Amino acid sequence: MKILSVNAGSSSLKFQLLQMPEEFEIASGLVERIGNKNAEFKINFNGSSSKQSDLVVLDHSVAVDLVIKGLLEHKIISSLDEIQGVGHRVVQGGETFKESVVIDDDVVLKIAALNDLAPLHNPANIIGINAFRKAIPNVLHVAVFDTTFHQTMPEVNFLYGTPYEWYEKHGVRKYGFHGTSHQYVSEEAQKRLGKEESKIIVAHIGNGASVTAVLNGKSIDTSMGLTPLEGFPMGTRSGNVDPSIFQLMQQKEGYSLEKTLNELNKKSGYLGISGVSHDSRDIVSAANEGNHRAKLALDIQAKRIVDYIASYYVLLGGLDALVFTAGIGENAKEVRSLVCKRLEVLGIIIDDEKNNSRGDKEIQHKDSKVKIWVIPTNEEVMIARDVLRLQNSN
Known part of the structure; x- marks a missing residue:
């Protein structure tokens, strides 16, 4: 099964198309300087690459179109039907999301409710989610959160020495990030330790x-x-x-x-x-x-x-x-x-x-x-693993 792992930043869109469960990278790429008239799009596949410069990419929906057209024009996929799942990196899941979830309209609203905790990241993540859901509507979309891996931290380690009401009312606490990377690398290390x-x-x-x-x-x-x-x-x-x-x-x-x-x-x-x-x-x-x-x-x-x-x-x-x-x-x-x-x-x-x-x-x-x-990290593989897991459980 082909799964697309997506990481939407405020002005960039990074992606990787993976064959799962083999975890084989079919293609990867990046759209940079979204919101400008000098954007770049690079796609890597079959040991080669293609790059387009000075593009007018005013928003993430245009970037998503570039990615999809790139996958089709380079014959990496013959149709969008080959993509059977899309995983989206979301930076902040707060205490709302303890694990990766299948995306629906309610999940998008709950992610948006956490924007105050990640104003530079979550809004961009949502834009990417909405753009891909519109472009590829009939497949499973999954949100994978940077914060999920750290939800196992005990209170004594995640609470600040601030008034407790700040935590109760506004979620003021340590959440941690890079969770998909820390999880992937620590799992690899644990395997090696045996x-x-x-x-x-x-x-x-x-x-x-x-x-x-x-x-x-x-x-x-x-x-x-x-x-x-x-x-x-x-x-x-x-x-x-x-x-x-x-x-x-x-x-x-x-x-x-x-x-x-x-x-x-x-x-x-x-x-x-x-x-x-x-x-x-x-x-x-x-x-x-x-x-x-x-x-x-x-x-x-x-x-x-x-x-x-x-x-x-x-x-x-x-x-x-x-x-x-x-x-x-x-x-x-x-x-x-x-x-x-x-x-x-x-x-x-x-x-x-x-x-x-x-x-x-x-x-x-x-x-x-x-x-x-x-140990080289691979956040995209971690995202694809969660898509596959939720695909199999549905």
Whole structure:
């Protein structure tokens, strides 16, 4: 069966067509700069790719049309009837959605009711859902939530030290994100360990980044919170800061709450500290050339990542495996090294030679007490698995 996994962002639409249950990628692609007159559409299939530039893509419905036409014109599918299910990534499920669900009009309304908890993400997710439901109406559509995997966190780990009424009235709590990635990678790690009782920490480090403690296959704590802003410094996000910053920036610079929040989300992290870029490749290059602020950006991030890993080591009562994943976790050997060198006191020892190679690998030193793995994530496969599961249960 062919299942389409969809990830709709505010200005992008990423997709992957998979043959299930074999989990074979038939095609994948991306529409970028939606809402502009210089959009791009790239599709990969059969070891080749096609790219269109300077397109007028004013909304997600146009992007969906591009995807469908691309699949048909390149003869990846002969008709839309071949697509038997569509899975949609949704960032915020709140406490409403404890698991993936079949989408109907009521589900769309409930997702929209959570927009305040994810104003940058959920509205775009809904636009993508509506566009695909209209284009491919007679198949199963499934919502897969970033937050679902973290619903197993206990209260002591997800509640903030704020008035309890904030939680009761407005859902103010830690939700966590990157759930499909953390679930996929931790399941792969658990298979490799060969035991159900396991203690795993997953470091999903990309432009957005989070660390999760996984006990016996269940998330028990994670670094992102009410929104993806909480945690450690990322590409453009600040991670944890003292909330008094909002008052200070208002007094000193006349910043509104919205402006300060925008700066913390889009102009901080690697970009804000280094003044060079939000891209780790640029940061590493600049640091190697002696740029102090670029090196500082790397060191600050590594230190804060280690703060979480060390805390979760204690929470889990030890550790079987530390796993790196996502764009930076999979490809930036320098970041992995900076993190692991600080963890040697816990018996987590990286092998520098093994760390230099690329791809899926085991990189711990022979004297390490903990496995260190690099496992490429595959959120699209996780989405397709849930579509298949719900398809079979209907």
